Amino acid sequence: MKLSITSLMCKPIVFAHRGASGICFENTMSAFKEAVRQKADGIELDVQLTADGVPVVLHDVDLYRIAGIRKRVSSIHSSELAGVKVGGKLFRRFMGHRIPSLREAVTFCELNRLALNIELKETVSERPENLRAIIDMAIMLDNVHISSFDSEILKNVKAMEPTIETALLVKRKTTEWNRLENYYYVDGFNFHKRLLKEPYSSALIASGKKLRVYGMTGKEAIAAQPPSYISGWITDYPGRFK
Template sequence: MAIESPNYRPLVFAHRGASGVCFENTMSAFKEALRQGADGIELDVQLTADGVPVIIHDKDLNRVAGIRNPVSTLTLSELKEVKVGRKFFRKFNGHQIPTLSEVVSFCAINHLALNIELKETVSERPEYLRDILDMALLLDQVHISSFDAGILEQVKMMEPSLEIAFLVKKKTTDWDDLGKYKFADGFHLSKSLMQEPYLSKLKNSGKILRVYGVTGKEDSVLNPSPSIIGWITDYPGRFT
């Protein structure tokens, strides 16, 4: 729903926390997002071998920890021994991978909204979806997002009241029939899609919109469309 108030400001979600200045998807990044005045946090959820939802973007640990093991092959206790961070600083200044439960508690205490993006291992093991949704429902302001339409359809069937956001793509989304995504309350789009013909089609869909990849310097940020209810950014401090 478009917000027409002249005082309306899209909510600012810190992408993987304040990842422009802190290492992504860590408690340090989430705490810095709070310090910078973010309204909420966007994060990624994968599953461990023992089915615990943890906060990491990739399916494996290679990029963030220099280890080739898939996240889904390690138990939570094993994963907690892994340090993630920038390549040459992990050994001495690395971070633990947080659990979804830890971040939900952090958001509840600090009154932060939460955007939970479901990643590949959740799609592969939907039997753990109930656990994720039970955690999400502890928060007043929360929505579930994913590139996977199938897992979002399952979420909507299980919890119709939860807000669902489908991450659209230029090549794979059916732009001629956005109405087919009936499970979605909103669409999340890259700022690269803030152009025609995509933008008009998204605005005409009647769905709420959030835009990711913005840095705070774009004209669209300075003069936001009333269709856009949220920014997802690595630099939340530039918006607040």
């Protein structure tokens, strides 16, 4: 069946969640390169801050799960973090990956013409004075948005740089579902596929904002025939959408 230009334009953007993390270790350059190989449209990644305020690509607030080190990333200088190897428990010593900086990831996306979803994590919320540096890196890209579960940090982002796109990661219990208009400082909502049901889906659609769904595997029925209100999929398996 031939696809029209209109249908191609409406197709949701596919973001590789922490890179192609279904195959490679999350938030590493290997995962980002695999995302390119699988023809992802963009990358979703997480940002934490080191002790000296360097934004690095890391999901957890500490290094225990990914590196076996019981330290918060915010207590480690970026020069020390550069020597830390992350990966599977049995292989990280010999085949571990290093933790990329946000600047490195942004440059990678620029060179490969990828969209980028930057999720701000706990250590950024703790030190919002470092936001300006993150925003300055982000605006190097044509297609970028900053997301977070923390609505206050997104409000700060929008105040600093009104032109940058923002997205709130919504939760079933804590989001003001009857007052989504209160989130005037965000341009979109990113949410888990479990919320693709009533009453949440109607509220999200009525907001008129960009909607991106995470937790997708590519095997869901909705992935084959995406509704027009979905702007993007966030998935560990970008190749399944291509």
